[in-house]
Amino acid sequence: MTAIKVFISYSWTSPDHEDWVLRLATDLRESGVDAILDKWDLKEGHEANAFMEKMVSDPDISKVVIVSDRVYSEKSNKRTGGAGTEAQIISSEIFSKEDQNKFVVAVTELDDEGKAYVPKYYTSRIFIDFTDESKFAGSFEQLLRWIADKPIHKKPELGSLPKYISEPEEAVVLATSAAKRRAMDGLTNSKAFAYPATKEYLELLSRELEKFRLPSDVTPESDEFIENFQSFAPYRDECIEIVRAVSDYTSDEKYIELIHAFFERFQGYFHPPKNVNSYHDTDFDNFKFFAHELFLHVGATLISSGRYEAFNQLVATPYYLANRADRGQEPMGNFTEFRHYLKSLEIRKQNLKLNRLSLAADFLHDRAGASGIDFSKIMEVDFLLFLRAELADLDYYDRWYPDSLVYLGYGHRAFEIFERSRSKRYFERIRPVLGNATKEDLDKLVEGYRADPQTLPRWEGSRISPVSLMGIQNLCSVP
Template sequence: MATEDGKPKVFISYSWGNATTVTRVNAVADFLEGNGVWVEMDRYQEPGSNLYRFMEQMVRDPSIDKVLCFCDRSYTQKAEAGQGGVGTEAAIITPEVYEQVKGNQDAARHRYVAVAMETDDHDKFSLPLMFQSLMVVPMTDPARDTEVYPELLRIAAGQPRRVRNVTSTLPEYLQGNATRHALGTEPKALLARMEARNQGARRATAALREYLEALSQGLAHMSPGEPGSRTARLDQEIQTNRPVFQEFAQVVDAAAQFIDGPLEPTLYGFFQTLITHNFSYQVDRDRQDFTRLAATEFFVATITALIEHRRFDQAAGLLTRAYWERAQDRDARGYELLCYGPEDLHDDRWLEQTRRALRQASGLDPAKYNQADALLHLRGAFHRSYRWHMTLVSDWMRSGLPLTREVTNAATAVPLETLLDLPLARIVQRLDDAATPGQNDPLAWQTGVLGGPGYLMNLEHLKKAL
């Protein structure tokens, strides 16, 4: 029964036997109260009050909507032994809990909620026997307590524990009217995303590696499109395999967000495989057109996801690696090899339109895509390495780089310095030189005419941070 002002009422039951549990339970109570829930618990009782009597009253009080029982080993031991206030509560609520399990009491149904705070010696939830048939809210990892708070709030408000996603659609490859891409990587992509969200780093990384291996094999063995002009054939291959780009972007985004372990070695191995295929003299040029374009978009998507989820060290690691080494002349080239588009395909306007469409359909923020493209271009120019042919330079010039807007002082410049491998003062100097008329700067030559509103905004903002 809600209070007069409409707040749901919750009684929190727990044991004082573990100081860590007490702290965690109080944090939950603070969150619930801060979000409109009336919380009853012993912390509000005056010193010297009869807490056993209070607990008994709360359990029997019909105005209490939910009883949240936070169960650790101490709680379980006291409930089953009938000790202390927890034992008193257990004796009162046990019959009602059993009726709730059987569904014989509508008034009591869903009133009692067990929250598992610890596991036992067998790695199972530490729960009193009366709660073992109830649906349990897992909260056994103190480091992730805050992730459970919204679920407990919904329970307190009498809402379902999970919100149904009514806006989602079937994956494109499962829709009856969709053209399924020919690589067959959809199940492994789905598994990689699920493992990234739900499993430990080792298992999630293994699933990511399996997906990338399947993708590289599929790309290496895919058949070229129907005979015709190279542009028409490449366009057909892109349309047929358009879901591949969205699929890849979703996988790397999930990996960057949820896998805590290192991603760089797995991703580097994948891009090395693509480069080997794209520059092999044993592969027909027509079969390399699609994979060269795909390699560029995959790499930009990867850097986009890593920056979006603040994995700057992993992104910088990929940018520092050597992707091509020739022993005879000791020539080592970096990530720029991944921007070699379809060889001798002189149709830049079509390529620009195609890449913009692929990025807009990826599910990632197009502005963040353009930022990654720009940073790849700038880093290559700053270090006078091989050219990163940025096809969407005009988009960047208009919008600027979101990452630079975070830079207000030396401390906040670290992500930008890490990605560009230069100190902030040197970054500003290079950008200023390139934007100055009459300067013979390779950055200005590679970028075209500098001075778009986004570019100048970034430059002036960075100057203020020095």
């Protein structure tokens, strides 16, 4: 494979700057790039201007790196000196050729206002920032990727618009947008009506959920079943906006009580309406999934905002389960009511012969991006809820099964919240997330898993590793 040829244009500003450019060129060559530099390739007796013009316009030169500091920028703008000559050649090439991806500026100096020194002909273009020596490695990788046309963020394949957007007449539509706008205005602008507006929105959303109830003839294999799941996504995201505003703009715990009450009402949809006597257990699986997904997103939002006590309040406060009370059973339940085994998804997987470990995990993964929450945070809170149930020593049937961890991959390190908890001070801050468990409590839990690993969740023989996901050996290891 032929090495990519790259010409480096720069100014002889100072010996230190020349040494820096020489180091950059050397690093490029050691990384497999055929860097061309005047110090190496402009021989005695050669005409400098002709050399520069050839380097800039030669079709064999794939890329041109413009190392721009104050001197280079000023000479380019004034068209004086070597940099000025190259500026005339480069600017002509940039504006007359279709392939403008041949040139990039590597900035090495900022002005007094913190703005990059770049030639005027380049001011509207993206540059690579080399002004912070401590970040040289990252900037150099960015430059290498540009040279090789291998960007770190690869454009994904084009998919299809969700049906609730492309065919809104077939989607479930809720009348919550006006209430949501009013609540957001109250929260973000600290208005007096913020609390009643938030309460109004959450209560309205609770009532509107009835519109998602599936007809009895809709089977798990059908398109209508999936379209129902898809239709909930914009309302999930709408609700998360409210929760994010609550997290960011108020510390009053009464707002968390509103969110708790919303989930308490949500649980009512896990059962048939009082006037319905004939039903299947799978008829309510869509509601169970919506609640599960939303609970994870709300938890991730609170943790990302540092609202550890609020997260604990949502998880630790018991939930009144009216359906149990109606049957004379214990009416107070816990947060594990929002994670259920969904038989309908298993039926869909088997009947459509879908070779997937968990459709629930797939749905959680594929729908996560639109909410603005990274899926790694969904997995993190899923694992935390698993630990909460384990630390509480709940009944086997009340365990929290962390479906999303199917996506962990091989060799996953500890989640961020535990990596940061190497610091004892940080661990003390986040202890409410764990129900105020101590390091000793976690050690005891881990010892139990070592003694009986069969109790750990698994998929096709592969078990999760709480030891690794907590980084237990590093926990509280520094002040």
